[in-house]
Amino acid sequence: MEDKKLIFSGIQPTGTFTLGNYIGAVRNWGPLQDEYNCIYCVVDLHAITVKQDPVKLRQNTMNAYALLMACGVDPQKSILFIQSHVKTHAELSWILSCNTQFGELSRMTQFKDKSQRHADDVNAGLFTYPVLMAADILAYNADLVPVGGDQKQHLELARNIAQRFNQRYGDFFTVPEPYIPKVGARVMSLQDPTKKMSKSDDNPNSCILILDDKDTVIRKFKRAVTDSEAEVCYREGKDGINNLMSIYSTITGKDFASIESEFAGKGYGDFKLAVGEAVADHLEPIRTEFDRLSKDKAFLKQCYTEGAEKALRYSQRVVSKVYRKVGFVDRT
Ligand code: TRP
Numbered sequence: 001m002e003d004k005k006l007i008f009s010g011i012q013p014t015g016t017f018t019l020g021n022y023i024g025a026v027r028n029w030g031p032l033q034d035e036y037n038c039i040y041c042v043v044d045l046h047a048i049t050v051k052q053d054p055v056k057l058r059q060n061t062m063n064a065y066a067l068l069m070a071c072g073v074d075p076q077k078s079i080l081f082i083q084s085h086v087k088t089h090a091e092l093s094w095i096l097s098c099n100t101q102f103g104e105l106s107r108m109t110q111f112k113d114k115s116q117r118h119a120d121d122v123n124a125g126l127f128t129y130p131v132l133m134a135a136d137i138l139a140y141n142a143d144l145v146p147v148g149g150d151q152k153q154h155l156e157l158a159r160n161i162a163q164r165f166n167q168r169y170g171d172f173f174t175v176p177e178p179y180i181p182k183v184g185a186r187v188m189s190l191q192d193p194t195k196k197m198s199k200s201d202d203n204p205n206s207c208i209l210i211l212d213d214k215d216t217v218i219r220k221f222k223r224a225v226t227d228s229e230a231e232v233c234y235r236e237g238k239d240g241i242n243n244l245m246s247i248y249s250t251i252t253g254k255d256f257a258s259i260e261s262e263f264a265g266k267g268y269g270d271f272k273l274a275v276g277e278a279v280a281d282h283l284e285p286i287r288t289e290f291d292r293l294s295k296d297k298a299f300l301k302q303c304y305t306e307g308a309e310k311a312l313r314y315s316q317r318v319v320s321k322v323y324r325k326v327g328f329v330d331r332t
Contacts, residue, residue, distance in 0.1 A: 146179040
């Protein structure tokens with residue numbers, strides 16, 4: 001690979017991405033390929049830390065892979081693969097877990113949340129989830145990791161694990177930095193704009209899925225909760241309108257001032273329709289490309305097989321050196 005910085009990121013195969021996943025993360029993955037060497041991964045090993053239906057998991061993993069391509073990740077430019085295909089992740093995870101303290105993992109807020117939400121299945125994998133994530137990143141000595149706010153603590157832990165390993169065994173791992181995208185606001189629920197947009201929300205109108213068809217997108221935006229004023233402007237306390245303005249701004253590239261003047265004197269109905277149409281038009285080519293790719297299973301398979309080969313070759317070099325460092329006997 002050329003001498004560019006290396007980006008690593010992963011996404012869970014939990015079904016169709018939401019507009020929040022898209023604006024906050026995946027949308028940036030394509031453009032990053034021109035500036036960086038990129039390695040992207042569908043993290044199915046992480047997914048089974050909560051109960052999964054095997055048939056759905058397989059389907060969701062394939063769909064996530066195709067969706068990433070439909071959103072602009074090019075398997076010729078990046079390494080795009082499925083986590084369970086590359087054994088080095090699990091191997092390195094074990095070694096890193098022996099360099100991670102129980103206390104550190106106990107402090108992870110996502111573990112605390114998830115163990116409450118899945119109280120009937122607080123399994124060890126849920127607890128060591130962040131170690132596997134550290135292994136994903138460190139197996140490639142990635143420089144930069146694009147992460148949203150909810151993963152910052154996990155990335156911080158990955159940095160600590162890398163530093164501790166380096167102190168113990170001699171400088172080896174690159175200590176990864178968070179990559180903060182230039183644009184990409186947090187997308188909030190359309191029904192309760194104080195909460196993050198989420199697929200698991202009980203109200204399906206709160207969340208746009210990137211494969212929603214045009215009518216569905218427009219209908220959901222029309223029903224978006226706003227406020228009792230009638231002024232499209234970005235201001236504290238106008239959570240609903242602020243959210244719609246951020247979405248409209250990231251999709252169209254218009255800044256807040258020009259959006260305010262575009263809708264001066266117009267009602268919220270016009271504004272919501274405009275946001276809905278802009279989003280639907282933006283998502284349409286993604287949906288078309290996803291449909292096309294989904295029909296071409298042989299091509300997808302070729303892409304993820306080659307992706308896994310490249311990822312294995314790359315990470316094997318790193319993990320073999322780790323094996324030497326910790327004192328395992330050379331196999332050959
Ligand atoms: N934990 C991340 C999430 O749920 C997904 C993930 C797994 C990841 N491994 C990663 C993200 C490595 C960045 C780097 O969003």
